[in-house]
Amino acid sequence: MNKIAIIIPSRLKAQRLANKPLKLINNKEMILHVYEAATKSNSGEVYIATPDEEIIKVVKKFGGNAIKTSDSHQTGTDRIFEVFENVLKKEPNLIVNLQGDMPNIEPRAISNLVNYMKKNQCDIATLASLLHPDHVNDPNVVKVFTKHIPQNKIKEAIRESTYSPVSDFHRNITTDHTEYGYHHIGIYGFTNKALIKYVNLKRSKLELERNLEQMRALENNMKIHVGYTESSPLSVDTEKDLIEIRKIMDKNEKK
Numbered sequence: 703m704n705k706i707a708i709i710i711p712s713r714l715k716a717q718r719l720a721n722k723p724l725k726l727i728n729n730k731e732m733i734l735h736v737y738e739a740a741t742k743s744n745s746g747e748v749y750i751a752t753p754d755e756e757i758i759k760v761v762k763k764f765g766g767n768a769i770k771t772s773d774s775h776q777t778g779t780d781r782i783f784e785v786f787e788n789v790l791k792k793e794p795n796l797i798v799n800l801q802g803d804m805p806n807i808e809p810r811a812i813s814n815l816v817n818y819m820k821k822n823q824c825d826i827a828t829l830a831s832l833l834h835p836d837h838v839n840d841p842n843v844v845k846v847f848t849k850h851i852p853q854n855k856i857k858e859a860i861r862e863s864t865y866s867p868v869s870d871f872h873r874n875i876t877t878d879h880t881e882y883g884y885h886h887i888g889i890y891g892f893t894n895k896a897l898i899k900y901v902n903l904k905r906s907k908l909e910l911e912r913n914l915e916q917m918r919a920l921e922n923n924m925k926i927h928v929g930y931t932e933s934s935p936l937s938v939d940t941e942k943d944l945i946e947i948r949k950i951m952d953k954n955e956k957k
Contacts, residue, residue: 706746706816707794709785710736711778712802714754718939723757725938727805727948728955732938733757735805735951737766743812746798751785776905777915779890783901796820797897801888806951807935814929815891818865824927825896826919827865830884831934832856833875837885841873842939844914846886846928853881859930868926871914885934890916896924 712733716722723733733750740748750761753773761768769789775781782799786792796819800812811829819827830846832853837843847870851859858864875883892900900919908917919926936947 705794706796706798707786707790708740708743708746708748708798708800708812709782710740710748710750710800710802711781712750712752712754712757713773713781714756716803716939719941719944722938722944723752723802724760725944727944727951731760732805733761733802734764734766736800736802736807737761737764739805739807739809740798740800740812741766742809743816744809745813745816746794746796749785749789750802751781753781779897779915780901783897786897792894792898795894797892797894799890799892801937803938804888804935805938805947806933806954807887807889808931808933811887811931811933811935812889814863814931815889818863818927818929819891819893822893823865824867824925825893825899826916826924826926827891828868828916828926828928829887829889829931830928831887831931833880833883833885834934838875838880838883842937842943843873844886844888844937845872845875845879845883846870847872847879847882848884848928849882851882851930853884856884856930860932863929865927865929868920868928871912871916871920873912873914884928884930886928887931887935888937900924
């Protein structure tokens with residue numbers, strides 16, 4: 703049986719929204735909403751990887767697993783690798799890097815990704831949803847591109863649990879690419895070997911230019927597949943995003 707670890711990198715020193723993981727949404731810290739979604743997916747052991755004692759205290763008070771990591775990591779994937787290597791002794795066969803700023807991610811989206819990774823079809827898998835017209839020109843919304851599934855086929859892709867090879871990631875989008883561009887969701891499934899390979903690669907040209915660490919994998923010919931989901935969890939990067947997610951989650955809680 704595969705041993706699976708879901709590791710959520712989190713830190714307080716976000717450039718655009720300070721102390722982001724501890725912002726309250728429905729009287730619960732953002733990082734706890736993500737942790738709870740991961741545990742509800744019933745997909746594997748869940749860990750928070752953080753250099754910050756404040757986050758560790760909040761997670762442990764909630765009854766969760768929080769691991770203290772170095773404060774010198776350049777990327778979130780480097781942070782999860784520290785937990786994978788030093789705490790988990792490289793034992794998990796599958797490792798999920800779940801971004802800690804998506805408080806309304808659905809547990810079934812996480813389990814969908816894990817189930818696909820068990821098929822051993824790629825090095826890395828991620829998720830995407832329909833790109834909203836308001837987000838086409840928003841650089842805070844990362845886009846993922848595929849050659850195989852145009853947007854008018856997304857319902858069929860969701861229904862059949864289709865995954866497609868990724869051709870590119872970008873913060874911007876052109877008219878020529880809109881048909882095959884999707885809203886990228888910040889979750890990555892790695893095989894054991896792929897994670898080890900990834901962290902031993904040098905940071906790539908496009909990774910640095912676009913500030914997208916997944917470009918390192920693409921530029922080194924690692925096989926990334928993307929699956930499709932109806933849900934489109936909001937990645938909270940700004941105060942505006944925080945206000946919006948509070949409204950969304952408050953509305954959902956009252957249903």
